Amino acid sequence: MPTRATTRRRQLGATMRKLRARKGITLEEAGRLVGVSKATVSRYETQAGPVKWLVVEALCREYGASSSERRAVVALAKDAKQQGWWSSFADSIPESMNLLLTLEDEAVREDHFSCVYVPGLLQTRSYATALQQANEMRRSQEDIERLVEIRMKRQEILTRPHPPHLWAILDESVIRRVVGSPDVMREQLTHLLSTGESANVTLQVLPFARGAHAAALGSFVMIGGPEPSLDVVYVDLHVGSLFMEKDEELERYRLAFEYLRAQALDINASSAMIKRAREEF
DSSP states (O other): OOOOOOHHHHHHHHHHHHHHHHHTOOHHHHHHHHTOOHHHHHHHTSSSSOOOHHHHHHHHHHTTOOHHHHHHHHHHHHTTTOOOGGGGGGGGSOHHHHHHHHHHHTOSEEEEEESSSOOGGGOOHHHHHHHHHHOSSOOOHHHHHHHHHHHHHHGGGGGSSSOOEEEEEEEHHHHHSOSSOHHHHHHHHHHHHHHTTSTTEEEEEEOGGGOSOTTTTOOEEEEEOSSGGGOEEEEEOSSSEEEEOOHHHHHHHHHHHHHHHHHSOOHHHHHHHHHHHHHHO
16 A cells, blocks of 8 residues: 655645745746756645655745745655654544644644634543534444544644644634533533633634624634745535635635634633633533
């Protein structure tokens, strides 16, 4: 069986395509600028095959990438063969989740808007288990425990030495919807209050009273790289996952998140609403 490309290699290919497209040059032109063939540049933009970081750096310079963009892309090239901590779970998670975990592992910030459930990075074990048990796809207890373990392991990025900043906006329905049981919800809301006190976590609630809002179509996550141009929007469509990275797509979601932040309660008022919801359970 052929070795599956690492998700870092996939991300590298997508980023190199994006940078070249932004510059507006062909594969052949790019190759001529750095002294390699059109086929080599094309291979660097796919998800398979070895890469040389010196060539990647040269291409980035010709593409006009900023110094921080260049550093981030070269780091991907140097680690292209590296598997993340989740590689041991590879048989349990879809390829799209591999990509999400890679992006998240290297993110400097994450902006979440959730209109149904608590974001995975903020879920308790009991809450995450209840969600898996409620899935229409019946799973064995062993599979459920494995998926929940992946989610718990994923949360460790919030407590590492240099964690990303997580800004989460929760629709009021998220803190009102009973997942599991009232006891599970009390524990979950207590966890939100506790996590919200962390320096790298900002939590807001968007109350029903604010009416229609900028993201009425659904939840989304904007995963931020060292440069805005390396941002990626992730949308879980339940039947599949969608990653968006075109400039016009990023701008649309950035604008939506800014409107949501303005419409949501401030941090103190959000905490007060979560406490009230917890008391009602």
